[in-house]
Amino acid sequence: LNIRGVDFDLDNPAPEGFSSDTLIEEYGPAKINLIHLNAESTPLAYAYQPDVFSGRYNIGYFFWELDKPAYCHYLGMEMLDEIWVSTEYGVQIYKPDAKGKPVVNVGMCYEEHPDITREASRAFVNRRFRFDDSHYVCLVAFDSFSFVQRKNPVSVLKAFQKAFEDVPNARLVVKTQNRDSVFDPVQVNLWDRVDAIISSDPRIVVMNETLSYRDLLQLKAGSDCYISLHKSEGWGFGMIEAMALKVPVICTAYSGNMDFCTEDTAWMVDYEETELRQGDYIFVRKGSVWAEPHVDDAARQMRAAYDDPQARRSKAEAAYAHIRENFSAPAVAKRYGGRLREILAEL
Structure with missing residues (x-):
């Protein structure tokens, strides 16, 4: 019998984040x-x-x-x-x-990071992925421990390919962490589908790495848009962090993010409610529902943002002003x- 000892404590905060060390x-x-x-x-x-x-x-x-x-x-x-x-x-x-x-x-506040600049962040992104300033960089970011089916990267990939079929300089970064520690068959199957899609599209890259918080913010600030085709969010940290960095947001028009995502502050993706099955998420009650974002509408919103740089700037500024007034x-x-x-x- 092989035995491995693991240090454990009831007060065992995650390595990233903002946990207090006050007892x-x-x-x-x-x-x-x-x-x-x-x-x-x-x-x-x-x-x-x-x-x-x-x-x-x-x-x-x-x-x-x-x-x-x-x-x-x-x-x-x-x-x-x-x-x-x-x-x-x-x-x-x-x-x-x-x-x-x-x-x-x-409510919930976000943190301001005035030292995170667009120029330095774009240089960071270009170095990490061998991009250059001619590339239009889309970003989706999530923790694989947060249930891949809820974060819904497969729909992001499908919508990206529909939106940018004729745009060779478009790029999509799928930023995750803990992928190698997910063994649930449903989630493994979703990652297999992601791999199958990106194997035929060199414009898409998966980054499975735990970044420092600063590097994660630079990744967001250096991107041209942030995409969340989530099925449900309690809050939506990724989206509001992008808004705080004046990065345009394209998102499902459903759940917690609707407190700060409007037609004036984001490109909103339509959806239909679908009932969850056991295994879709933890503690699922019979009859619980979440959103199934429409891939075709997501592609339209992605393309609309790409085609109108002035709208990207104005919505990003409106989003920043809105969250600063209400969620600082x-x-x-x-x-x-x-x-x-x-x-x-x-x-």
């Missing part, structure tokens, strides 16, 4: 606790952490991608006094089953503060 034991008593855990994990905070929850007003901040709460969410929902979400889509998910508890859209750290802090003051006035 919960250092926190003092508070009238309100804001718990940034998804619903299925919320009971773990009560089980494994010191009891800072009894007699307090406890708020859970949830992300979820499907149109109904998973059955494993209900215990966490019961343990809380209030639920916060980042989008109106999140309100629609949780409010019907919240038993009258407040479900509040407080100061803007979201006002929403947090406003709701917290309302709660404190009632305690």
Whole structure:
């Protein structure tokens, strides 16, 4: 029997991201606790952490991608006094089953990176992929652990080929990570389909690599458009990060990203709702639906953006202005503060 030891700790944050290194034991008593855990994990905070929850007003901040709460969410929902979400889509998910508890859209902020410039970022992209400034670079980016079928790269590839059949200088970068650690047969099959498409189209390249956050932002900033033909998003980090870098966005007109994606800020792709099957995603409830974006419409939107450089500039500027007004750290802090003051006035 072969045995391999693996270091593990309950406090085991991902290597990338913005996790705090402050221990919960250092926190003092508070009238309100804001718990940034998804619903299925919320009971773990009560089980494994010191009891800072009894007699307090406890708020859970949830992300979820499907149109109904998973059955494993209900215990966490019961343990809380209030639920916060980042989008109106999140309100629609949780409010019907919240038993009258407040479900509040407080938004989500993005980070500004004024040191990430278009010129330096394009040079980074050109070096990495041996492109040059004559290439029109489209980017789709996702983590393979986030379920390949939800991120839907096959539709992106099909739409790209329809849109740019006569554009030899068009390029598509499919940026992912953790591909080699995905063994689910459905997802493996999707990657096989991706490989089959790109094998006959040298304009498409797959990048399976965990980049530093700065390099990921440079990859986005150096691209000419960012594409997300997702089937559902709880929020849509990739899209709002692209907007913050003034990169044009082409996306499915569905789910969490609709709080910041409009006809004025993005090229919106039509869709139809389809019912999920078991295995399409985690914790799937019977009757749950998500979007199936129309490939032909996606191709039209991609081509419309390509054919109109002025529209790309104007929509990118409009998107940047919109998210800066509504989703900057100061803007979201006002929403947090406003709701917290309302709660404190009632305690």
